[in-house]
Amino acid sequence: MELDGLLKWLFETAMATSIRENDWLFPMIESFHVLAVTVFLGSIVWVDLRILGVANSDRGLRRFAKELLPITWSMFAIAVISGLALFTSNALNYAHNIYFQLKILLLVVAGLNMMIFQLWFSARAEAYDPSHAARVGAVQQAGMSKFRQKLHEISFFWSGKWSALLSVLIWVTVIALGRWIGFSIQPTLAG
Numbered sequence: 001m002e003l004d005g006l007l008k009w010l011f012e013t014a015m016a017t018s019i020r021e022n023d024w025l026f027p028m029i030e031s032f033h034v035l036a037v038t039v040f041l042g043s044i045v046w047v048d049l050r051i052l053g054v055a056n057s058d059r060g061l062r063r064f065a066k067e068l069l070p071i072t073w074s075m076f077a078i079a080v081i082s083g084l085a086l087f088t089s090n091a092l093n094y095a096h097n098i099y100f101q102l103k104i105l106l107l108v109v110a111g112l113n114m115m116i117f118q119l120w121f122s123a124r125a126e127a128y129d130p131s132h133a134a135r136v137g138a139v140q141q142a143g144m145s146k147f148r149q150k151l152h153e154i155s156f157f158w159s160g161k162w163s164a165l166l167s168v169l170i171w172v173t174v175i176a177l178g179r180w181i182g183f184s185i186q187p188t189l190a191g
């Protein structure tokens with residue numbers, strides 16, 4: 001109830017009213033949202049494909065990801081700001097829309113997935129170096145038996161790939177949910 005009161009207040013702010021009532025504002029903000037989402041997702045999926053070994057396998061992952069990171073974060077910021085602006089225009093109905101709720105939940109899961117991968121990856125970055133020698137050197141440094149090295153390599157690559165695959169699936173679902181909100185949302189404040 002308290003949250004609904006806050007959402008109603010948000011809905012009645014001057015900014016939300018302009019976005020809702022002006023013929024151009026909502027479509028313009030949504031265009032920025034979609035453009036930012038496109039570039040943001042493009043950069044993430046590119047890294048995911050690199051982890052999956054489908055693209056750019058000749059490039060070190062750490063450097064590759066670092067080059068893309070400024071684009072990823074700036075586009076994410078635009079997506080969040082424009083998404084919040086769209087949200088205010090119909091806050092109560094969006095907040096009660098199941099597709100919107102699932103989308104926000106998946107954004108959190110995607111963030112957690114990225115954080116876990118990042119933590120786990122930072123200890124094993126050498127293994128994603130394109131040079132085989134660097135990979136072998138990194139594993140040997142750990143002083144493992146050949147059998148354990150193999151196990152380590154297999155589990156490492158598998159878990160890394162699962163994280164990337166999960167990431168691609170999550171983002172495709174977020175896009176579908178984002179679109180679905182538009183099909184299912186009540187155009188005006190209910191009640």
Ligand code: HEM
Pocket residue numbers: 030033034037040041076079080082083084086087094107174175176178179180181182183185
């Ligand atoms: C960065 C991750 C995000 C992705 C991938 C994403 C994706 C999308 C997509 C594909 C659409 C549909 C555009 C269309 O109708 O053509 C959309 C719309 C929308 N998004 Fe996002 N979004 C993201 C973040 C956010 C955030 C953080 C919020 C708000 C807190 C948000 C709120 C909205 C709203 C309110 C709409 C309009 C739905 C409608 O058509 O009524 N989005 N988003």
